[in-house]
Amino acid sequence: MNKFEFQNPVKLYFGEGEIAKVAKEIAPGSKVLVTYGGGSIKRNGIYDQVMAALKDCIVIEFGGIEANPDYDTLMRAVALGKAEKVDFTLAVGGGSIIDGTKFITAAMNYDGDPWDFIVGKAPVPAAKPFGTVLTLPATGSEMNCGAVISRRATKEKYAFHNAKGFPQFSVLDPTAVFSLPKRQIANGIIDTFIHTTEQYLTTAGSPRVMDRFAEGVLLTLVEIAPHLIAEGTPSYDDCANFMMAATMGLNGFLAMGVDEDWATHMIGHELTALHGLDHGVTLAIVWEGTMNVMRREKEAKLLQYAERVWGITGGTSDEIIDKAIAATDNFFRSLGVKTLLGEYGIGEETIVAVRNRFEERKWNLGENGIVTPEKVEQILRCRL
Amino acid sequence: MNKFEFQNPVKLYFGEGEIAKVAKEIAPGSKVLVTYGGGSIKRNGIYDQVMAALKDCIVIEFGGIEANPDYDTLMRAVALGKAEKVDFTLAVGGGSIIDGTKFITAAMNYDGDPWDFIVGKAPVPAAKPFGTVLTLPATGSEMNCGAVISRRATKEKYAFHNAKGFPQFSVLDPTAVFSLPKRQIANGIIDTFIHTTEQYLTTAGSPRVMDRFAEGVLLTLVEIAPHLIAEGTPSYDDCANFMMAATMGLNGFLAMGVDEDWATHMIGHELTALHGLDHGVTLAIVWEGTMNVMRREKEAKLLQYAERVWGITGGTSDEIIDKAIAATDNFFRSLGVKTLLGEYGIGEETIVAVRNRFEERKWNLGENGIVTPEKVEQILRCRL
Numbered sequence: 001m002n003k004f005e006f007q008n009p010v011k012l013y014f015g016e017g018e019i020a021k022v023a024k025e026i027a028p029g030s031k032v033l034v035t036y037g038g039g040s041i042k043r044n045g046i047y048d049q050v051m052a053a054l055k056d057c058i059v060i061e062f063g064g065i066e067a068n069p070d071y072d073t074l075m076r077a078v079a080l081g082k083a084e085k086v087d088f089t090l091a092v093g094g095g096s097i098i099d100g101t102k103f104i105t106a107a108m109n110y111d112g113d114p115w116d117f118i119v120g121k122a123p124v125p126a127a128k129p130f131g132t133v134l135t136l137p138a139t140g141s142e143m144n145c146g147a148v149i150s151r152r153a154t155k156e157k158y159a160f161h162n163a164k165g166f167p168q169f170s171v172l173d174p175t176a177v178f179s180l181p182k183r184q185i186a187n188g189i190i191d192t193f194i195h196t197t198e199q200y201l202t203t204a205g206s207p208r209v210m211d212r213f214a215e216g217v218l219l220t221l222v223e224i225a226p227h228l229i230a231e232g233t234p235s236y237d238d239c240a241n242f243m244m245a246a247t248m249g250l251n252g253f254l255a256m257g258v259d260e261d262w263a264t265h266m267i268g269h270e271l272t273a274l275h276g277l278d279h280g281v282t283l284a285i286v287w288e289g290t291m292n293v294m295r296r297e298k299e300a301k302l303l304q305y306a307e308r309v310w311g312i313t314g315g316t317s318d319e320i321i322d323k324a325i326a327a328t329d330n331f332f333r334s335l336g337v338k339t340l341l342g343e344y345g346i347g348e349e350t351i352v353a354v355r356n357r358f359e360e361r362k363w364n365l366g367e368n369g370i371v372t373p374e375k376v377e378q379i380l381r382c383r384l
Numbered sequence: 385m386n387k388f389e390f391q392n393p394v395k396l397y398f399g400e401g402e403i404a405k406v407a408k409e410i411a412p413g414s415k416v417l418v419t420y421g422g423g424s425i426k427r428n429g430i431y432d433q434v435m436a437a438l439k440d441c442i443v444i445e446f447g448g449i450e451a452n453p454d455y456d457t458l459m460r461a462v463a464l465g466k467a468e469k470v471d472f473t474l475a476v477g478g479g480s481i482i483d484g485t486k487f488i489t490a491a492m493n494y495d496g497d498p499w500d501f502i503v504g505k506a507p508v509p510a511a512k513p514f515g516t517v518l519t520l521p522a523t524g525s526e527m528n529c530g531a532v533i534s535r536r537a538t539k540e541k542y543a544f545h546n547a548k549g550f551p552q553f554s555v556l557d558p559t560a561v562f563s564l565p566k567r568q569i570a571n572g573i574i575d576t577f578i579h580t581t582e583q584y585l586t587t588a589g590s591p592r593v594m595d596r597f598a599e600g601v602l603l604t605l606v607e608i609a610p611h612l613i614a615e616g617t618p619s620y621d622d623c624a625n626f627m628m629a630a631t632m633g634l635n636g637f638l639a640m641g642v643d644e645d646w647a648t649h650m651i652g653h654e655l656t657a658l659h660g661l662d663h664g665v666t667l668a669i670v671w672e673g674t675m676n677v678m679r680r681e682k683e684a685k686l687l688q689y690a691e692r693v694w695g696i697t698g699g700t701s702d703e704i705i706d707k708a709i710a711a712t713d714n715f716f717r718s719l720g721v722k723t724l725l726g727e728y729g730i731g732e733e734t735i736v737a738v739r740n741r742f743e744e745r746k747w748n749l750g751e752n753g754i755v756t757p758e759k760v761e762q763i764l765r766c767r768l
């Protein structure tokens with residue numbers, strides 16, 4: 001078991017109607033920058049609840065942040081926030097809005113070119129205070145200090161972390177899931193699933209409690225996914241379980257004392273950067289390749305995963321692992337997501353492009369740093 | 385699923401040698417009150433590591449805090465801390481030392497009679513800053529804001545909570561378990577086990593992820609207990625898994641959105657107050673009574689517990705529940721702990737005394753508030 005340091009100061013308000021608690025967290029009279037996306041919050045009533053909670057504040061709005069939030073869009077929010085000298089920023093949305101807001105609140109504290117801290121050329125500055133109202137369970141961003149930012153101009157997508165950039169609070173109201181398109185629910189389930197496996201399907205010998213917690217998130221997703229994805233509005237409890245699973249999947253708890261992988265995410269980011277695929281879709285495509293190619297290094301954990309999550313035990317190691325990968329593929333496909341590159345019209349040239357990018361950046365991925373650019377090519381090649 | 389608010393700001397340092405990190409957390413030149421117990425830390429090297437980490441601070445020592453920390457002892461520490469105007473308090477010990485330190489650091493901020501806030505006659509004041517070095521996994525006190533204080537003069541024992549009284553940091557070095565007496569390890573395992581069931585064996589419909597997490601802690605304890613309790617020094621990994629299970633068992637995570645019981649604890653506290661029994665022992669005695677008497681109210685969760693923790697499925701509900709209770713009793717006894725009142729020479733008169741105390745206080749216990757003093761008597765009567 002590895003040494004670790006852990007701290008997560010985020011305050012959660014969980015439950016129907018809890019958006020009103022925003023009023024407890026932001027001082028009356030504050031100038032609040034409210035960030036959001038394409039406007040779905042105006043149709044499902046969340047916008048109205050937020051504005052009611054902020055009735056004693058001065059509100060500046062910045063809407064229109066897109067999925068895979070774009071650097072150029074976000075820089076306009078930074079300029080607005082600086083010009084207005086806002087006291088607090090409230091992100092109302094899913095992971096893209098929250099990630100974008102993590103960038104905005106850090107960049108408002110930065111005088112140089114903020115791209116530098118995204119790509120690691122400069123330390124990330126402490127963020128100005130912000131909170132979130134979560135509308136889409138998926139990324140866990142509401143209870144962590146990481147963010148992923150895209151730059152369409154250069155087809156790039158990078159993650160950064162900011163130990164001084166946790167939300168002060170996050171409101172998790174499960175009723176936000178009621179009106180989500182099934183495609184977004186499917187993406188959120190897959191994102192949560194693979195956040196968990198990135199912290200679980202690595203080396204043997206991780207803490208037993210963390211293995212059980214990770215398996216608990218995965219089992220929960222497998223149990224509730226059919227209800228969430230079925231036609232019609234899901235139940236409150238299914239939505240609540242989904243929201244809790246997503247938050248627990250990436251708030252640092254599952255990572256205590258474990259080795260982490262993240263190769264699937266890093267490769268997936270390139271597919272989004274190059275082709276604009278949904279993040280969840282890229283993960284469903286890449287994951288099976290990573291497990292296939294790295295099956296020897298991950299063998300002990302893949303066998304444990306097969307048994308504890310899917311109840312698969314009979315046969316040789318490779319047979320069990322094949323069955324577990326197939327069960328996972330069936331699960332992703334049951335959500336309506338295609339899992340092969342060819343099904344999205346993506347072929348050979350992209351594989352070469354991704355390999356070249358990792359070679360240029362000298363990136364070796366995975367829990368042991370042995371997912372070389374050559375291995376990345378192998379991973380993608382078995383997903384053609 | 386219930387609404388909930390959650391925040392846990394404690395910073396953890398986990399791993400061998402991490403006691404040195406205390407130096408990062410306490411400013412050089414600070415006047416530090418170091419609280420500890422009977423002196424085992426001087427024999428196992430922890431005292432020396434703490435003093436090395438505090439070499440740039442002014443250290444005031446207060447040793448001799450006993451198990452089930454006594455109000456009168458702690459009041460002497462409060463007087464010392466106030467007289468010396470200490471900047472920071474560092475608890476080095478198990479739950480008793482940490483709980484006692486939570487009282488000391490709150491009482492140092494209080495001008496009246498601090499007993500008032502223990503018994504709920506006054507709000508608990510914000511605590512002066514403190515951290516912990518954990519030496520005995522059991523209570524979870526290192527990562528929560530609760531404490532239990534005894535008053536031998538009046539044979540009383542009460543819990544209090546202080547939202548402004550979390551440790552700033554806690555160091556969890558699993559090697560501290562190496563030199564623990566097996567009796568303390570057994571008590572710590574039982575304490576962790578029953579902290580978990582107090583948050584799990586309640587009403588149906590709690591969050592699926594929380595159920596899985598609770599089962600994960602229980603399964604981990606069942607797996608590692610034989611290694612920990614066997615003769616000789618346990619392995620680092622077993623100690624680390626134990627320490628992590630204890631901390632996760634009562635840091636607020638398992639409680640998210642769930643109903644909580646705590647009847648077993650409240651009844652157990654009386655047995656300690658009246659007879660000085662180890663806390664873990666009282667829990668092992670009382671738990672089976674609580675489950676037996678409340679089996680209808682807890683039926684759905686007891687059946688789930690039987691299946692997921694012990695693999696018991698066949699038979700009627702009552703048969704399954706009986707088997708699960710028996711399996712748990714075997715588990716406690718395998719740790720060398722006797723689980724009947726009679727085995728400790730405790731009889732009828734104590735049962736009446738406990739019932740009378742709860743009647744005087746008008747306490748109804750349990751997740752539904754239906755464990756009346758009469759039910760308490762039934763619970764204890766079936767443990768004679």
